[in-house]
Amino acid sequence: MDRNAKIYVAGHRGLVGSAILANLRKKGFTNILVRTHSELDLTNQAAVNAFFADERPEYVFLAAAHVGGIWANHTRRADFIYLNLMIQSNVIEASRISEVRKLLFLGSTCIYPRQAPQPMREDYLLTSPLEYTNEPYAIAKIAGIKMCESYNLQYGTNYIAVMPTNLYGPNDNFDPDTSHVLPAMIRKLHWAHCLRLGDREALRRDLDARPVNGLARQASDKEINALLALHGVQADKVSLWGTGKPLREFLWSEDMADACVHILENVNFADLKPEGADIRNTHINIGTGREISIRELAGRIQETIGYGGALNFDASKPDGTLRKLTDVSKLHALGWHHRLEIKEGIERLYQWYLNSNNNNNKAHEQ
DSSP: OOTTOOEEEETTTSHHHHHHHHHHHHTTOOOEEOOOTTTOOTTOHHHHHHHHHHHOOSEEEEOOOOOOOHHHHHHOHHHHHHHHHHHHHHHHHHHHHTTOSEEEEEOOGGGSOTTOOSSBOGGGTTSSOOOGGGHHHHHHHHHHHHHHHHHHHHHOOOEEEEEEOEEEOTTOOOOTTTOOHHHHHHHHHHHHHHHHHTOHHHHHHHHHHSOBTTBOTTOOHHHHHHHHHHTTBOSSEEEEESOSOOEEOEEEHHHHHHHHHHHHHHOOHHHHOOSSSOOOOOOEEESOSOOEEHHHHHHHHHHHHTOOSEEEEETTSOOOOSEEOBOOHHHHHTTOOOOOOHHHHHHHHHHHHHHHHHHHHHHHHO
16 A cells, blocks of 8 residues: 555544554555544435545545444444444445445454354354344444445455454543443443542542543532442442353454554455355454453453452343454464553553543643
């Protein structure tokens, strides 16, 4: 890829998109297009078509998506299937019309069956039922994979789908109602640590940086206490969802971004087509190939934060899929390996979280 090529990063403010944007800039790419949601609603087909017709990007990273944790996926099922289908369909079709040279679509490893053999190879897709709690989101992402494959076969496009494992890193979502497990645990244990230290000011800084349900620094002690109780946070103990037994694989978002740029620069659809008449499962898993239990993850976060209370697991709440380990042999064969391990990643993310709390509050004071 020429360093002056016009590249559109859809979803540049999100966890993955922001990391891709930073990676591209670090590698010397200078002609990068971004749009906020208020500037371009990707669910609006006419607006997306007009943007592509005007800007004519040569390369596209489709990192925009409607995402969330178990509770959000389970209770907002229509949002997760509708919004994701609209976003990816509009961007992929507009890319075809405007003759984008190459597109990278980002999915999720939740596309694989609930009872898939471990580790999960790309050819396990659509072999048995999905995990129910996030089925609508998974179906939307499967549709994105099939759109990329189908457009490549019918139109000769060069669209590649990648399936990242659980991601975490700078610019993550820490909202306790919609975040994924790792950032949700960091915030809950940080709250509990502040309570245990009697540092109400730190709690207010936290809420000012990232308001929850409209609550920020000005909230009363009663309102803050009610919020913490709602999320199982006390000074001497924290309640976490599920049994703690499920195993999960986690990948640092900046590693993920590096993998995406590597693939867009070095891999084409022709490199991924299997032999034979049936062209399917051309997507690429992106992960570490290593896993950790939710209970052990919580313990490592607790150690990093320094919280001295107890961790209680609420078995009445859903665990989700018990194991989701990716087979990354295809990714390794394409010349990319992850760098950051989970212990250092947790430490980096918590430090980033604290710094962002302080920086946001300083910005508000100016």
